Amino acid sequence: MNRKTIFYFTSSYPTHEQLLKFISSVDGEVVKYVELGLPSMNPLYDGPSIRKTHSDALRNFHFSHLAEYGSILTRKGVRPYLLAYYNDFAQRGERMLDDLADAGFAGLLIPDLLIDHADVAQSIIASVQKKLEFIPFFNPATPDAIVSRISGMTRSWVYYGLQPSTGIEIPYDLAEVSSRIRELLPSREVNFGFGIRNLDQVREIMSLGSDGVAIGTMIIPMLTGHDLEAFLKFQHELGEVAVA
Amino acid sequence: MFIYDTLMPINMLSSQEKELIPENWYNVVPDLPEQLPPPIDNEAERSSIELLNRILPKEVLRQEFTFQRYMKIPDDIREIYEQIGRPTPLVRARGLEQFLDYSGKIYFKYEGATVTGSHKINTAIPQAIYAAKEGVQKVVTETGAGQWGTATSVAASFAGIKAKIFMVRISYQQKPLRKKIMELYGGTVSPSPSDETRFGRNLLKDNPDHPGSLGIGIGEAVEYALDHDLRYLVGSVFNSVLTHQSIIGLETEKQLEIAGEEPDVLIGCVGGGSNFGGFSFPLIKKFKEVEVIASTAAEVPKFSHGEYKYDYVDTARILPSVKMYSLGADFVPEKIYAGGLRYHGAAPSLSMLVKTGRVATRDEDENHVIQALKIFSKTQGIVAAPESGHALASAIDYVRKHKHEKKTVVVNVSGHGLLDLSIFRDDK
Numbered sequence: 079m080n081r082k083t084i085f086y087f088t089s090s091y092p093t094h095e096q097l098l099k100f101i102s103s104v105d106g107e108v109v110k111y112v113e114l115g116l117p118s119m120n121p122l123y124d125g126p127s128i129r130k131t132h133s134d135a136l137r138n139f140h141f142s143h144l145a146e147y148g149s150i151l152t153r154k155g156v157r158p159y160l161l162a163y164y165n166d167f168a169q170r171g172e173r174m175l176d177d178l179a180d181a182g183f184a185g186l187l188i189p190d191l192l193i194d195h196a197d198v199a200q201s202i203i204a205s206v207q208k209k210l211e212f213i214p215f216f217n218p219a220t221p222d223a224i225v226s227r228i229s230g231m232t233r234s235w236v237y238y239g240l241q242p243s244t245g246i247e248i249p250y251d252l253a254e255v256s257s258r259i260r261e262l263l264p265s266r267e268v269n270f271g272f273g274i275r276n277l278d279q280v281r282e283i284m285s286l287g288s289d290g291v292a293i294g295t296m297i298i299p300m301l302t303g304h305d306l307e308a309f310l311k312f313q314h315e316l317g318e319v320a321v322a
Numbered sequence: 323m324f325i326y327d328t329l330m331p332i333n334m335l336s337s338q339e340k341e342l343i344p345e346n347w348y349n350v351v352p353d354l355p356e357q358l359p360p361p362i363d364n365e366a367e368r369s370s371i372e373l374l375n376r377i378l379p380k381e382v383l384r385q386e387f388t389f390q391r392y393m394k395i396p397d398d399i400r401e402i403y404e405q406i407g408r409p410t411p412l413v414r415a416r417g418l419e420q421f422l423d424y425s426g427k428i429y430f431k432y433e434g435a436t437v438t439g440s441h442k443i444n445t446a447i448p449q450a451i452y453a454a455k456e457g458v459q460k461v462v463t464e465t466g467a468g469q470w471g472t473a474t475s476v477a478a479s480f481a482g483i484k485a486k487i488f489m490v491r492i493s494y495q496q497k498p499l500r501k502k503i504m505e506l507y508g509g510t511v512s513p514s515p516s517d518e519t520r521f522g523r524n525l526l527k528d529n530p531d532h533p534g535s536l537g538i539g540i541g542e543a544v545e546y547a548l549d550h551d552l553r554y555l556v557g558s559v560f561n562s563v564l565t566h567q568s569i570i571g572l573e574t575e576k577q578l579e580i581a582g583e584e585p586d587v588l589i590g591c592v593g594g595g596s597n598f599g600g601f602s603f604p605l606i607k608k609f610k611e612v613e614v615i616a617s618t619a620a621e622v623p624k625f626s627h628g629e630y631k632y633d634y635v636d637t638a639r640i641l642p643s644v645k646m647y648s649l650g651a652d653f654v655p656e657k658i659y660a661g662g663l664r665y666h667g668a669a670p671s672l673s674m675l676v677k678t679g680r681v682a683t684r685d686e687d688e689n690h691v692i693q694a695l696k697i698f699s700k701t702q703g704i705v706a707a708p709e710s711g712h713a714l715a716s717a718i719d720y721v722r723k724h725k726h727e728k729k730t731v732v733v734n735v736s737g738h739g740l741l742d743l744s745i746f747r748d749d750k
């Protein structure tokens with residue numbers, strides 16, 4: 079067994095019923111974690127595809143959906159995580175942490191915490207960690223000092239976003255960007271994401287020392303088209319890459 | 323009256339010492355105190371970030387998004403740096419020290435000694451070379467005072483390609499010699515707003531005498547590049563530009579070491595932040611305690627009156643937004659004498675260092691700047707650029723206030739002002 083994949087879904091997109099079908103089809107042999115995005119009015123660091131899922135999902139979303147996804151995933155041995163932008167998290171307050179823990183969620187990821195809310199980062203991380211794992215989110219622009227400080231405050235795996243926004247194509251030096259985080263965090267589980275476009279890229283990223291890849295934008299057309307079959311085929315192909 | 327009492331300008335390091343040119347550029351981002359906020363898209367349906375693929379040379383974009391701390395300067399570019407007058411001198415300003423009766427030391431790094439007379443050539447060269455290597459036949463940009471357009475024209479000429487320059491209309495009218503120089507170097511120059519872009523035509527419809535601004539010029543140049551499948555060269559603000567400009571600070575670091583000095587104070591002027599960041603960031607890394615002062619024009623008080631927020635880089639709102647100190651992308655400054663400082667924002671990395679208090683700021687007004695330029699020309703024989711005059715004004719002020727402290731003040735003089743003499747009108 080070689081589970082390397084992390085899937086990202088925006089909660090309740092395209093509809094709760096459709097997403098339930100996809101989540102029920104997640105293969106626990108291929109997928110280790112699923113990130114569920116809390117629909118946001120302002121998903122600042124997402125590209126156009128994922129932004130669109132947020133605005134659509136806002137119409138359908140109900141918090142109880144998360145509990146349903148959570149219980150399906152945990153039964154498969156796949157750990158669910160919530161991805162929430164800071165303002166959406168802050169609005170719901172700490173009660174949300176209990177609700178998530180009750181729903182079987184393993185942890186929380188706040189992509190804009192270190193960027194736009196650095197002043198409260200330390201206290202937020204501390205309060206999250208009383209209930210759940212806190213997943214640090216770094217990218218190639220994260221200063222060394224912040225990588226070591228925040229890693230030192232947390233015990234979970236780390237999410238490393240390769241580029242400034244999800245689902246866009248921009249040139250950057252993948253080898254350089256990968257080696258920097260591996261040098262800074264040689265023995266931590268680091269999973270790479272943001273803008274992963276195809277299986278060749280997945281292969282390359284795995285060869286550069288990533289512990290896993292997060293896939294989001296690539297699945298969206300399958301969700302939008304209610305194309306479960308394409309999703310199953312894709313998941314199977316990912317499994318082959320991971321084992322190779 | 324000021325009289326030089328020794329004619330030995332010691333510590334003027336020869337421009338021939340090419341080993342002073344660093345092997346690598348330095349990118350400050352991995353060393354910032356906080357995470358640099360990434361650029362963001364301006365609209366929901368389209369990615370302005372992805373659009374950069376059609377605007378910037380690919381290698382510039384790769385540098386922009388890789389954030390490598392030390393990046394090797396390619397050999398061919400290093401060679402051209404030598405040809406255009408690098409390393410530039412670091413000079414002990416003996417005359418100025420005497421004039422101010424200062425107990426400490428003043429040094430200035432002189433970017434006016436490059437062939438185009440300012441630091442702008444340091445980034446124009448790599449960008450034009452990268453564009454040419456990609457097969458681009460023509461590059462486009464804007465210019466305010468004319469320094470950036472001049473640098474772009476020369477760099478394009480070296481790279482064997484053409485350059486098209488949108489020049490802020492007010493400067494175009496007031497500085498015919500600047501236009502001449504750009505043309506001499508092979509550039510084609512249009513006043514901005516122009517009738518060559520949709521954005522320009524719209525502005526001219528509302529105001530046929532629109533004076534233009536840097537933000538508008540950028541917008542026109544970017545639109546023109548997109549419409550004609552050309553590449554846009556970026557003069558400041560972007561992180562890759564500050565990285566190319568780090569050559570200023572890296573040379574200064576070695577020159578100070580040879581002189582046996584450690585700086586106590588660094589001073590530079592800020593338009594978009596490229597000469598300031600290029601000069602100060604490598605030195606801030608090395609000298610943790612050094613005091614750092616950024617001078618802006620009182621007419622464009624981005625740090626003292628601007629807001630630290632996500633804002634548009636260009637007035638046409640094509641480029642992605644970045645988090646910076648800004649007076650708003652629609653800000654059209656007074657027709658000030660220092661065109662290079664007329665920009666509404668400042669580079670995100672510099673903005674963060676101002677926000678966190680690492681870099682202090684000063685607004686300098688016209689009178690003060692003109693006085694400083696006069697003092698500098700009489701005491702050092704150099705007519706500095708009006709932009710650089712802001713740094714000199716802040717430096718003179720600093721020295722006067724700390725007259726009896728034995729500090730070592732290092733000022734970046736970003737360019738010469740020999741084509742800007744019209745600012746000394748009415749015997750001001």
Ligand SMILES: Cc1ncc(COP(=O)(O)O)c(C=O)c1O
Nearest residue numbers: 469558593594595596597662737
């Ligand atoms: C001589 C000189 N100094 C300074 C500037 C300001 O730009 P920046 O802040 O990017 O160095 C300019 C811009 O045109 C300039 O020509």
